[in-house]
Amino acid sequence: MATRQTRTLARIMSAPSIIVLFVWMIVPLVLTLWYSLQRYNLNYPERAGFVWFRNYYFFLTDPAFIQAISNTLILVIGVLVITVVGGILLALLLDQPIWGQGIVRLLVIAPFFVMPTVSALVWKNMLMHPQYGIFAWISTSLGIKPVSWLTDYPLLSVIIITAWEWLPFATLILLTALQSLDEDQKEASEMDGANFINRFIYIILPHLSRAITVVILIETIFLLGIFAEIFVTTQGGPGYASTNLPFLVYVQALLNYDVGGASAGGVIAVILANIVAIFLIRIVGKNLDA
Amino acid sequence: MARAASTQRKVTVTVAAWIVSLIIFFPILWTILTSFKTEGDAINISHFFQTAWSIESYFEVQSRSDYFRHFFNSVIIAIGSTVLALLIAVPAAWAMAFAPTPKTRDLMMWMLSTKMMPAVGVLVPIYLIFKTLGLLDNVWGLMIILMLINLPIVIWMLYTYFKEIPVDILEAARMDGATLGKELVYVLVPMAVPGIASTMLLNIILAWNEAFWTLNLTAAKAAPLTAFIASYSSPEGLFWAKLSAASTLAIAPILVLGWISQKQLVRGLTFGAVK
Numbered sequence: 001m002a003t004r005q006t007r008t009l010a011r012i013m014s015a016p017s018i019i020v021l022f023v024w025m026i027v028p029l030v031l032t033l034w035y036s037l038q039r040y041n042l043n044y045p046e047r048a049g050f051v052w053f054r055n056y057y058f059f060l061t062d063p064a065f066i067q068a069i070s071n072t073l074i075l076v077i078g079v080l081v082i083t084v085v086g087g088i089l090l091a092l093l094l095d096q097p098i099w100g101q102g103i104v105r106l107l108v109i110a111p112f113f114v115m116p117t118v119s120a121l122v123w124k125n126m127l128m129h130p131q132y133g134i135f136a137w138i139s140t141s142l143g144i145k146p147v148s149w150l151t152d153y154p155l156l157s158v159i160i161i162t163a164w165e166w167l168p169f170a171t172l173i174l175l176t177a178l179q180s181l182d183e184d185q186k187e188a189s190e191m192d193g194a195n196f197i198n199r200f201i202y203i204i205l206p207h208l209s210r211a212i213t214v215v216i217l218i219e220t221i222f223l224l225g226i227f228a229e230i231f232v233t234t235q236g237g238p239g240y241a242s243t244n245l246p247f248l249v250y251v252q253a254l255l256n257y258d259v260g261g262a263s264a265g266g267v268i269a270v271i272l273a274n275i276v277a278i279f280l281i282r283i284v285g286k287n288l289d290a
Numbered sequence: 291m292a293r294a295a296s297t298q299r300k301v302t303v304t305v306a307a308w309i310v311s312l313i314i315f316f317p318i319l320w321t322i323l324t325s326f327k328t329e330g331d332a333i334n335i336s337h338f339f340q341t342a343w344s345i346e347s348y349f350e351v352q353s354r355s356d357y358f359r360h361f362f363n364s365v366i367i368a369i370g371s372t373v374l375a376l377l378i379a380v381p382a383a384w385a386m387a388f389a390p391t392p393k394t395r396d397l398m399m400w401m402l403s404t405k406m407m408p409a410v411g412v413l414v415p416i417y418l419i420f421k422t423l424g425l426l427d428n429v430w431g432l433m434i435i436l437m438l439i440n441l442p443i444v445i446w447m448l449y450t451y452f453k454e455i456p457v458d459i460l461e462a463a464r465m466d467g468a469t470l471g472k473e474l475v476y477v478l479v480p481m482a483v484p485g486i487a488s489t490m491l492l493n494i495i496l497a498w499n500e501a502f503w504t505l506n507l508t509a510a511k512a513a514p515l516t517a518f519i520a521s522y523s524s525p526e527g528l529f530w531a532k533l534s535a536a537s538t539l540a541i542a543p544i545l546v547l548g549w550i551s552q553k554q555l556v557r558g559l560t561f562g563a564v565k
Contacts (some may be wrong), residue, residue, distance in 0.1 A: 031415035228501035
């Protein structure tokens, strides 16, 4: 159907997007790689030079790096577990016939639209604040000493805040998938006397598997890059207790002006994200064929 | 009998669902309530509702730091980056949906893969380039960055919508002697408008809430709301009501947009994998 004329036109039409994305992907990445092999600190520009892999050596042997990597993984896995399990339960609940379903749905998805800096600050000051927060008030009412969340459990606090932001995403997608489950199939299994547990394991869970995979992969992409939530709550502290890889790179680059070291960290973050991306691309690609 | 049981069940499920959803929504509700309190009432949390409703905090937020300039920065950046992205993405998605080549699939995958690039991986060079070009703390610079990071999502989302437009219609128009230009304006565009509109909404939401580049590339002048709100992270005296007022204003418009577009959201956010 496509004539030569349309094909040429199609090429011209997609050219701008290909060019800008290509430039956007290649130029900064090559620069990051280049800087990562340089000794280059904005405070001492005269001491610049090619140092091969010294930056990587310093970055990888820095105790902060090991902690940042493990914090990154704990953050991603913690939020994933909470949002996927919570999302399945919530989706099952919201899929039932209830009064005011539309409003309940709106309330549940609302946190997803709150900008990260706002949600982090609201949680920090209005909920987790050891004096004026709701949690402190609940503790005091129950006669328990209030917890200073952000100083005593910094990483857990960041996980809770981030999970609150992403639970609606998981719920919304799983609910959409759940609603596409064939009514007849559900009824038939109920007729056959299958109890809820059996129905869940043999019918609902397999039906949700694709949606769950999509949720896990997309959330992972975003969770690997969590930044604002840490920036406005704990600033990575106390010490490095809640520093993840993006925050560590930010500290190196914009606070310590260590261009070389920060770039080495950036390259490591790219490698980490690529491992995840390979899986995501495969899954989405499969769905394209379907 | 059976009906009574099912009504009872519905009541139980309804109560459970409402309790859970109110707990999830509580931080937002609490913020909105607090924004209408006086600072004194705001820290007196044993009283859920205020003694008096006050809109004073809203005025203070504005007078303290010119809130509306940051609000307009957000509007300009979100809408500007969305329009730029659509200008580039609509032709590309059209071409890939209606004149696919054997390479189209790989091309789409490659575009998606650029979205996987972690922002920190390119923070340093972008920061230095912006510094050299004088684009730091500049609305236009930020607009371009946000356009680039959302472009793959926009192309993908448009592509999944365009794919659903029946090709037969285009061929019928061509048979009737419509030129490519006419085909585009009279046939494709009217059918594509709903898809373009939801893509636009989703992209505005994403751009409005973006909080990595906006925090790292702006200072006082071009800071959108994400960065402006972050300036409240170092508390100064009693500021709970003011923080709540600033937050409420920052999330209200996008909350409404999000609620309107919630159905299309799933598809956009999952690159068409879940509909």
